[in-house]
Amino acid sequence: MLCENCKERPATVVFKQETPTGITERHLCDKCAFYSQTFSFSPGQEPLSIQQFLAHWLGGSELFSEQKADEKLPDGPKCPNCGLTFHRFLDVGKFGCATCYDAFRQQLPRVFAKLHNGHTQHGGKIPVSLNERFALKRKLEDIRTKMREAVEEERFEEAAALRDEANLVKQQLDDGGDDQHVI
Amino acid sequence: MSFEKFINQELTGWMVAEGEHADIVLSTRIRLARNLQDHLFPVCASQEDAAAVDEAVHQAVSKMRDQHFTGTAMVDLTPLQRQILVEKHLVSPQLIDPEKHGSVLLSEDETISIMVNEEDHIRIQCIYPGFQIDEAYELADRVDSEMEKNIDYAFDETFGYLTSCPSNTGTGMRASVMMHLPALTITKQIERIIPAISRLGMVVRGSYGEGSEALGNIYQISNQITLGKSEEEILKDLKSISARLIAHERKSRELLLAKSEVHLENRLFRSLGTLTHARILPSAEAAKCLSDVRLGIDLNIIENIDMSVLNELMIFMQPGYLQQYAGTELTSDERDILRAQLFRDRLKIERSAEPDGDQELS
Ligand SMILES: [Zn+2]
Numbered sequence: 329m330l331c332e333n334c335k336e337r338p339a340t341v342v343f344k345q346e347t348p349t350g351i352t353e354r355h356l357c358d359k360c361a362f363y364s365q366t367f368s369f370s371p372g373q374e375p376l377s378i379q380q381f382l383a384h385w386l387g388g389s390e391l392f393s394e395q396k397a398d399e400k401l402p403d404g405p406k407c408p409n410c411g412l413t414f415h416r417f418l419d420v421g422k423f424g425c426a427t428c429y430d431a432f433r434q435q436l437p438r439v440f441a442k443l444h445n446g447h448t449q450h451g452g453k454i455p456v457s458l459n460e461r462f463a464l465k466r467k468l469e470d471i472r473t474k475m476r477e478a479v480e481e482e483r484f485e486e487a488a489a490l491r492d493e494a495n496l497v498k499q500q501l502d503d504g505g506d507d508q509h510v511i
Numbered sequence: 512m513s514f515e516k517f518i519n520q521e522l523t524g525w526m527v528a529e530g531e532h533a534d535i536v537l538s539t540r541i542r543l544a545r546n547l548q549d550h551l552f553p554v555c556a557s558q559e560d561a562a563a564v565d566e567a568v569h570q571a572v573s574k575m576r577d578q579h580f581t582g583t584a585m586v587d588l589t590p591l592q593r594q595i596l597v598e599k600h601l602v603s604p605q606l607i608d609p610e611k612h613g614s615v616l617l618s619e620d621e622t623i624s625i626m627v628n629e630e631d632h633i634r635i636q637c638i639y640p641g642f643q644i645d646e647a648y649e650l651a652d653r654v655d656s657e658m659e660k661n662i663d664y665a666f667d668e669t670f671g672y673l674t675s676c677p678s679n680t681g682t683g684m685r686a687s688v689m690m691h692l693p694a695l696t697i698t699k700q701i702e703r704i705i706p707a708i709s710r711l712g713m714v715v716r717g718s719y720g721e722g723s724e725a726l727g728n729i730y731q732i733s734n735q736i737t738l739g740k741s742e743e744e745i746l747k748d749l750k751s752i753s754a755r756l757i758a759h760e761r762k763s764r765e766l767l768l769a770k771s772e773v774h775l776e777n778r779l780f781r782s783l784g785t786l787t788h789a790r791i792l793p794s795a796e797a798a799k800c801l802s803d804v805r806l807g808i809d810l811n812i813i814e815n816i817d818m819s820v821l822n823e824l825m826i827f828m829q830p831g832y833l834q835q836y837a838g839t840e841l842t843s844d845e846r847d848i849l850r851a852q853l854f855r856d857r858l859k860i861e862r863s864a865e866p867d868g869d870q871e872l873s
């Protein structure tokens with residue numbers, strides 16, 4: 329069966345959509361299934377919800393493609409804070425808490441890449457309180473790189489000085505963390 | 512300060528027809544989604560969680576210096592009052608579910624609204640009239656930075672601001688521009704434009720009525736991507752796409768006028784006739800006619816009607832407002848009759864409205 333949208337590629341995904349007149353099915357190829365989330369605004373056709381998108385596109389056609397629909401799917405990692413499993417996350421399309429992001433860290437770049445045109449990393453505003461920590465962390469990385477170079481080139485005196493400097497920055501970082509908790 | 516004033520006050524800042532490109536752009540909106548670090552997201556939060564978040568946000572907001580906010584919980588409003596806040600675009604439809612312990616904080620001029628316990632703990636929204644993307648973002652950014660002094664946001668070095676929905680992760684920002692694009696719709700160019708724009712990480716939405724045309728030919732252009740680009744980059748993209756759409760719409764209007772002036776005039780004046788003389792006016796028809804009259808004013812075909820009145824009518828024609836105006840609940844049929852009367856009164860073409868028998872208005 330050919331994709332109903334492009335009529336070029338084979339249909340690999342079935343979207344069930346709730347419309348006022350009942351549930352309609354659309355057979356789409358992977359590519360159109362992905363894009364249909366953004367251009368399904370043709371008349372009389374509801375845009376896909378994020379849940380449908382995640383559940384069908386990621387859950388249905390890709391991650392568990394070797395599974396039959398009625399078999400129990402693997403749950404994947406589970407958030408220790410709110411108890412959400414990755415599989416359930418794909419179903420509902422929503423995180424339960426901030427810790428979910430940690431729990432699913434390995435899986436998320438794939439999810440984000442699909443949703444954000446290939447982007448997987450934040451490139452925008454940073455809370456002011458974190459800005460300072462960011463700067464310190466970057467400085468620490470810099471010092472450590474130089475230290476490694478110094479060691480490799482057997483400039484041990486310089487390496488020792490750099491190690492002291494690194495410890496100082498690390499101390500600052502730890503203090504900053506403590507301060508935040510006090511406030 | 513009572514919250515009532517926000518419901519009773521009919522006009523809200525973004526409805527006045529001003530700002531750049533006010534003939535085409537109705538309003539500009541920035542929304543920032545934020546969450547507190549140590550609480551479950553609203554989707555799975557308990558009542559206690561929700562109450563704690565609410566308290567923390569209200570505390571943080573009360574410490575803000577240059578803005579005064581008035582807040583209320585959704586449960587303390589009647590269903591009709593909640594609906595009016597939605598119709599004024601001051602809160603989202605999701606917030607008003609009384610099960611969810613949502614609340615809202617509004618600035619004096621209603622430009623800023625801070626929703627608590629919507630899909631995310633905090634949603635900061637700024638609406639400006641016309642095309643004012645930078646101004647709206649500056650304000651939202653300032654409110655966000657002020658809030659952050661008193662609240663620990665859920666933030667991750669890799670993923671940015673952590674939101675309930677993965678489609679908001681990163682900047683948590685949705686920037687949108689509401690546009691009236693009748694000429695692009697009449698000439699069917701919009702159908703080609705929508706898919707093209709979606710490939711640039713932007714989304715165009717129209718609210719569709721029964722026909723194939725967007726309700727009132729009003730479209731919302733917004734960013735779809737929130738991860739990987741900075742706020743400034745996202746806004747720049749939105750600005751350039753909006754500017755192109757505006758230019759395109761203007762050109763199409765000129766072309767329409769040049770090609771078939773009498774047909775266009777016929778359509779626009781018929782719509783004016785409907786708005787000023789109809790006795791029963793369903794909302795889809797009202798929206799279509801409003802769009803035509805608006806276009807007529809922009810093209811100097813229809814004179815002596817103020818654009819702000821049309822913006823008002825766009826809001827007042829909605830069910831919540833009509834029922835508040837009537838002071839009672841109305842069936843859909845009764846609403847269509849009252850809507851017709853409201854348009855006749857507001858557009859003041861007919862000198863005096865004849866008494867309408869069974870329609871008793873307070
Ligand atoms: Zn296809």
Ligand SMILES: [Zn+2]
Nearest residue numbers: 407410425428
């Ligand atoms: Zn979780």
